[in-house]
Structure formats: structure tokens, C-alpha cells
Amino acid sequence: MSQTYPIEIAETKAVFYPKQQAEDRWEQALERAHLKTYTMCHCLSDGNECKLAIRRIRSGYVFARYQDTNHNHRRNCQFYGPSRGQSGMQGYTRKAVNVRADGGLTVSLARGLKAPKSEVENDAPPNAPRHGDRAVRRDTMRLGGLLDLLWEEASLNRWDRAKPTYWDVRVGTALLRQAEKMHVGRLTLDQALLLPAERSRQENGKTIEHQRNLDVLAFARKLNLRPIAISPLARYDRARDVRQIHQAPLAERNASYSLGSGRHMGCLS
Structure with a gap:
């Protein structure tokens, strides 16, 4: 089952938990961070950074994985995907x-x-x-x-x-x-x-x-x-x-x- 994990804004170190990602404060944080910094998915507990780019589309903001990093996420994470070779x-x-x-x-x-x-x-x-x-x-x-x-x-x-x-x-x-x-x-x-x-x-x-x-x-x-x-x-x-x-x-x-x-x-x- 795909799961949503906490996401951290790299520049401010602010962490937003899944329930907070539906609040207006979350959208405002993404608007300020867009084009300035990246975010990190906290799906792993080993301290490894799973970076995500903030991308603006017509309906708001979405996240995009960096090249060849999708397989670094936890398997049940919404951003997980098989590596290019798989x-x-x-x-x-x-x-x-x-x-x-x-x-x-x-x-x-x-x-x-x-x-x-x-x-x-x-x-x-x-x-x-x-x-x-x-x-x-x-x-x-x-x-x-x-x-x-x-x-x-x-x-x-x-x-x-x-x-x-x-x-x-x-x-x-x-x-x-x-x-x-x-x-x-x-x-x-x-x-x-x-x-x-x-x-x-x-x-x-x-x-x-x-x-x-x-x-x-x-x-x-x-x-x-x-x-x-x-x-x-x-x-x-x-x-x-x-x-x-x-x-x-x-x-x-x-x-x-x-x-x-x-x-x-x-x-x-």
C-alpha cells in the first residue's frame, strides 16, 4: 500500500507530517521554497536523504524525484519506483x-x-x-x-x-x-x-x-x-x-x- 511520509523543506528544516500536508501553511511553505530549495522525504530512518524537487503545475505544487533516485525510497513510499535497470x-x-x-x-x-x-x-x-x-x-x-x-x-x-x-x-x-x-x-x-x-x-x-x-x-x-x-x-x-x-x-x-x-x-x- 502506498504511504505518505513526512517531508522536510531543506532550507528551513521545517518538517510537515502527512496530516499537515493538507493545510494552508503547507501550500505557503511550498510557494516560498519553490525555485529556491528542495525537499527531503522522510520515508527512511537511516538518515539518507531522499531529495525531491518542487515543481509548480497549473493545479498547484507537486514533487518530482531526482534522476535515478526513485529506488532509494522505502518500498511502500508514494515516491518509490524500480531503478532504471529494473x-x-x-x-x-x-x-x-x-x-x-x-x-x-x-x-x-x-x-x-x-x-x-x-x-x-x-x-x-x-x-x-x-x-x-x-x-x-x-x-x-x-x-x-x-x-x-x-x-x-x-x-x-x-x-x-x-x-x-x-x-x-x-x-x-x-x-x-x-x-x-x-x-x-x-x-x-x-x-x-x-x-x-x-x-x-x-x-x-x-x-x-x-x-x-x-x-x-x-x-x-x-x-x-x-x-x-x-x-x-x-x-x-x-x-x-x-x-x-x-x-x-x-x-x-x-x-x-x-x-x-x-x-x-x-x-x-
Whole structure:
């Protein structure tokens, strides 16, 4: 079970315990410390510093782990993650995924968010061999790898029996918070990311998630971007889906991925 531990502001030595991290004083402390200092997670009792960068996003402040430090946290800590050599990141070079000075990530996609200027241009990456040399690491990341990275950074790959994870707005919010920290070119991933939205109970009404998707689409049209949509896939229907799969462009046929535990996600660009 993921657990929240006390966090210390390095500059002032002030320690905030989990219950205090919901108070206004906590937000004020982060605002003063942002861009000036870092924080330390107290998940370990051996005196080792688990540094965290303070990052400001649209909804407030979040923490980002420094490069190759996620495995230094206690296993039940909310900031724990497998080391690069123990995760799917071992298949990529630092050109594909690199940690920024502010704790965010820079991701180099095999197929960029910016659409080609003409229909004649084709920037689709060449097909990679299914059984290539495992020692060869990629300099760019495809959509499947990006989905895995988002899922892992949001800690959705960790099962908690006390809090089973079902697809709902909370999962989309967790993915969105991580997308805000991922830089693709001059953009952050959230600026081109479409997520499922609940229907409004009011006629012709729009939920916050629905309006955000509309804003993303308007932004994509303005800058000629290719949005990335992440959504749970509908249940398989042979009569319907076999015909649609044969008719779909090749890039879309390879754009759905299984994430285990009987759950599947679609990731289209």
C-alpha cells in the first residue's frame, strides 16, 4: 500500500507530517521554497536523504524525484519506483527519456506531436524487429512505451488490495498530473493529451474534463498538433471489431496495449 511520509523543506528544516500536508501553511511553505530549495522525504530512518524537487503545475505544487533516485525510497513510499535497470527504461537511452533539472522528464517520441507540413511527408518510425538484440537501446519512444511510462510514473502499476484501481476520472487525473511534468519538444504532454470525461448531468452541459478535452483539440488545431488519446477500450465484439481492424490505418492497428489484470488501454495519435 502506498504511504505518505513526512517531508522536510531543506532550507528551513521545517518538517510537515502527512496530516499537515493538507493545510494552508503547507501550500505557503511550498510557494516560498519553490525555485529556491528542495525537499527531503522522510520515508527512511537511516538518515539518507531522499531529495525531491518542487515543481509548480497549473493545479498547484507537486514533487518530482531526482534522476535515478526513485529506488532509494522505502518500498511502500508514494515516491518509490524500480531503478532504471529494473524497469522498462532499461530499453531506452537518456536521449529517449531524461530527467530535467526541475525533476520533470524530457521524452523524445519516435513520432512527434507536430504533424507533417504536407500529406506527402511521412514521419512514421520504421517497424522495429520483434526479436531484436536486447542490448540495443532506443533513442526514441513509441506510443506503447509512452503509455507504460505514464502508467508507471502515476504509480498505477502498483496494486493495492485496500484501494483497487478501476478506470474512472481519478485515474485520468493521475495520468494528467504526470503528463504536466513530461516535456515533448517545446510542449508538455498534457497540452496534447485527451482523457475520458464523465457526462454532465445537465442537458448540453460540460464537465471539467470534457471542457479540457475541447481546449486541447482547439490548441491542437491552432498549432497543427497530433493529440494523443488514452481511453479504456470497449469490450471485444467480433462482428464489429474484425471489420474495423481491417479497415483501420496500420498506425492505429498497433496502438492498443494490454496493461495486465484484464485491463486494456487504447493510445491513439
